[in-house]
Amino acid sequence: TLSDRLTSVLSNLRGKGRLSEADIDATCREIRIALLEADVALPVVRSFIGQVKQRAKGAEVSQALNPAQQVVKIVNEELIGILGGETRRLNLAKNPPTVIMLAGLQGSGKTTLAGKLARWLAGQGHTPMLVAADLQRPNAVTQLQVVGERAGVPVFAPEPGNGVGDPVDVARRSIDEARRAQHDVVVIDTAGRLGIDEEMMRQAADIRDAVQPNETLFVVDAMIGQDAVTTAEAFRDGVGFTGVALTKLDGDARGGAALSVRQVTGQPILFASNGEKLEDFDVFHPDRMASRILGMGDLLTLIEQAEQAFDAKQAEEAAAKIGSGELTLEDFLEQMLAVRRMGPIGNLLGMLPGAGQMKDALAQLDEKHLDRVQAIIRGMTPQERADPKIIKGSRRARIARGSGVSVSEVNDLVDRFFEARKMMQQMAGRFGMPGVGGGRR
Numbered sequence: 311t312l313s314d315r316l317t318s319v320l321s322n323l324r325g326k327g328r329l330s331e332a333d334i335d336a337t338c339r340e341i342r343i344a345l346l347e348a349d350v351a352l353p354v355v356r357s358f359i360g361q362v363k364q365r366a367k368g369a370e371v372s373q374a375l376n377p378a379q380q381v382v383k384i385v386n387e388e389l390i391g392i393l394g395g396e397t398r399r400l401n402l403a404k405n406p407p408t409v410i411m412l413a414g415l416q417g418s419g420k421t422t423l424a425g426k427l428a429r430w431l432a433g434q435g436h437t438p439m440l441v442a443a444d445l446q447r448p449n450a451v452t453q454l455q456v457v458g459e460r461a462g463v464p465v466f467a468p469e470p471g472n473g474v475g476d477p478v479d480v481a482r483r484s485i486d487e488a489r490r491a492q493h494d495v496v497v498i499d500t501a502g503r504l505g506i507d508e509e510m511m512r513q514a515a516d517i518r519d520a521v522q523p524n525e526t527l528f529v530v531d532a533m534i535g536q537d538a539v540t541t542a543e544a545f546r547d548g549v550g551f552t553g554v555a556l557t558k559l560d561g562d563a564r565g566g567a568a569l570s571v572r573q574v575t576g577q578p579i580l581f582a583s584n585g586e587k588l589e590d591f592d593v594f595h596p597d598r599m600a601s602r603i604l605g606m607g608d609l610l611t612l613i614e615q616a617e618q619a620f621d622a623k624q625a626e627e628a629a630a631k632i633g634s635g636e637l638t639l640e641d642f643l644e645q646m647l648a649v650r651r652m653g654p655i656g657n658l659l660g661m662l663p664g665a666g667q668m669k670d671a672l673a674q675l676d677e678k679h680l681d682r683v684q685a686i687i688r689g690m691t692p693q694e695r696a697d698p699k700i701i702k703g704s705r706r707a708r709i710a711r712g713s714g715v716s717v718s719e720v721n722d723l724v725d726r727f728f729e730a731r732k733m734m735q736q737m738a739g740r741f742g743m744p745g746v747g748g749g750r751r
């Protein structure tokens with residue numbers, strides 16, 4: 311799947327201390343192939359890759375993130391961008407009822423979505439009503455009635471026995487009924503055809519003119535891939551729509567439609583449907599979809615936290631000292647506090663691909679232990695922190711007494727500090743860059 315491909319492309323970068331132009335080009339080539347295989351429309355792929363490449367090459371050297379993390383961050387931000395950026399809320403009418411019209415091909419999931427949307431609206435404290443304006447197929451009205459019953463929402467339908475009613479008339483009358491019965495939202499289900507068809511477009515446009523919807527949602531089956539774009543363009547030109555509802559995301563392993571539709575039509579995705587049950591429905595959040603596509607939820611959270619917790623200047627200074635073997639206990643303490651600001655240490659260490667040289671040294675410590683380490687270092691004089699070599703027997707006993715620990719704990723800490731310093735100096739030499747990053751290969 312797209313997610314697997316992207317994950318593997320990006321994890322190939324992991325452990326690189328620095329990315330060359332060739333690395334970035336190769337990565338972008340892989341991402342491009344992954345997107346095309348996922349059926350993302352070519353113009354969308356092109357502009358996406360262009361953006362990622364430009365940003366990756368121009369990226370400033372970050373103190374908080376290693377190069378692989380930076381590329382993940384850029385790809386994620388660009389994904390969110392093509393998915394629409396911010397979550398788009400439903401437009402509600404100032405004077406109820408709010409009218410929502412659903413349009414789309416037959417089988418795209420309109421009737422199912424009508425029920426889901428109505429149920430969701432009711433859950434939000436609205437008093438929705440469903441409207442059966444699909445009078446094309448014999449069973450369409452009954453199907454909506456069943457859905458409405460399940461959702462616990464009333465359905466407005468033409469009276470039976472009058473032959474085939476006029477969908478435009480049904481839609482128009484439904485607004486009066488909503489006003490009378492005080493339904494604040496009306497969801498109109500319309501007819502679709504298997505292919506794009508002029509008569510269907512005209513009917514949808516007539517309904518639109520009759521009810522002046524606040525939102526016209528183009529309902530599209532995510533599984534149709536590239537065709538989603540063609541269909542979306544036809545509906546945009548024939549009926550016009552203000553938003554998109556993506557359905558059958560549960561069956562879409564590729565993600566192409568989600569990534570193309572927004573960019574190609576210029577209209578936001580409002581809702582996502584991912585199953586046959588009424589509950590399989592949610593507001594569409596571009597950022598969540600992006601991290602689902604990237605399949606790196608944990609890593610993305612971590613990147614955010616690392617950036618927030620990290621004091622770049624401090625890190626730079628520490629990095630320089632590590633390279634020259636001059637790291638002090640004061641630095642050790644500061645770095646430890648920076649890592650701690652990222653959250654509970656237990657959560658972090660497991661998923662940390664390279665958030666600091668202190669990782670290995672800290673890996674053996676639990677939270678309680680860290681408190682004691684902090685106490686010990688605080689119990690030292692500035693001179694001792696700056697030049698730990700002078701911490702000999704009598705000083706150790708004094709520090710232990712002052713910070714309420716045993717002498718062997720002080721010994722432990724000092725030993726571990728020297729070990730860590732040596733190890734970090736070696737690592738800094740090996741990766742040719744002393745800063746944060748690199749991490750385990």
Ligand code: GDP
Pocket residue numbers: 414415416417418419420421422423502557558559560561583584585586590
């Ligand atoms: P309409 O012709 O546009 O009204 O489409 P329907 O609502 O009748 O849906 C067509 C078929 O797709 C039905 O069998 C639905 O159960 C199914 N369906 C609708 N939405 C989803 C979805 O999100 N996931 C899955 N797996 N099936 C869906």
Ligand code: MG
Pocket residue numbers: 420421422444450499500
């Ligand atoms: Mg239907």
